[in-house]
Amino acid sequence: MTRIIGITGGIGSGKSTLANCFLAHGVPVIDADEISRFALTPASDCFPAVVELFGNEAKKPDGTLDRAYIAAKVFADSYARDALNGIVHPFVIREMLKRSGESDSPFVAWDVPLLFESGVDAYCACTVAVLCGEEIRVARAMRRDGANEEQIRARIRAQITDETRAALATYTIRNEGTLDAFYAEADTLIGTILEELL
Numbered sequence: 001m002t003r004i005i006g007i008t009g010g011i012g013s014g015k016s017t018l019a020n021c022f023l024a025h026g027v028p029v030i031d032a033d034e035i036s037r038f039a040l041t042p043a044s045d046c047f048p049a050v051v052e053l054f055g056n057e058a059k060k061p062d063g064t065l066d067r068a069y070i071a072a073k074v075f076a077d078s079y080a081r082d083a084l085n086g087i088v089h090p091f092v093i094r095e096m097l098k099r100s101g102e103s104d105s106p107f108v109a110w111d112v113p114l115l116f117e118s119g120v121d122a123y124c125a126c127t128v129a130v131l132c133g134e135e136i137r138v139a140r141a142m143r144r145d146g147a148n149e150e151q152i153r154a155r156i157r158a159q160i161t162d163e164t165r166a167a168l169a170t171y172t173i174r175n176e177g178t179l180d181a182f183y184a185e186a187d188t189l190i191g192t193i194l195e196e197l198l
């Protein structure tokens, strides 16, 4: 059985950076955000349910979904948002389990921003929370996404706090210094985790 290592953290904390460190150790990474985007493409098996929810107006002439249309709908209508989540979230979990089952690696790392909020931690042999103060996270996310500060702070407010993440996670790692310092700490932590899981 492939064992699942759950990686989480607030926006801009360094989850993807840590996931890349796992990859460098030969641990395949499964990215929940990437699968959520895949869910809205015609290749996913939840595509017909999404089209049925929003109607044909949500489709572009080329048959793909109009993401801006859907984003506006779910922003304006919490029923539509809950209904979309009710389709996409189970699909993401199914797909992550499927990809994990297909992997011949003894471990896979799941990069899941809302790991604890969604209850996905229940599938994990252990979890790692990447911790980082809000001001640094906001600055990083603004640099990376070109998003505005208020949007990022609103997303942070919608997530659990670092204090809660730290209380729930099996392991924590701080990422407030240089990238090189983080890589060194991540190497040690990954060594410990893989040894414990073996």
Ligand code: ADP
Pocket (backbone or CB within 6 Å): 009, 010, 011, 012, 013, 014, 015, 016, 017, 018, 140, 141, 144, 175, 176, 177, 178, 179, 180, 182
């Ligand atoms: P998350 O996946 O948690 O949102 P990322 O791993 O994508 O965060 O990191 C956010 C951004 O900050 C990325 O552009 C990343 O390269 C950068 N970054 C991460 N850690 C550091 C660090 N210690 N020093 C400087 N930049 C960093």
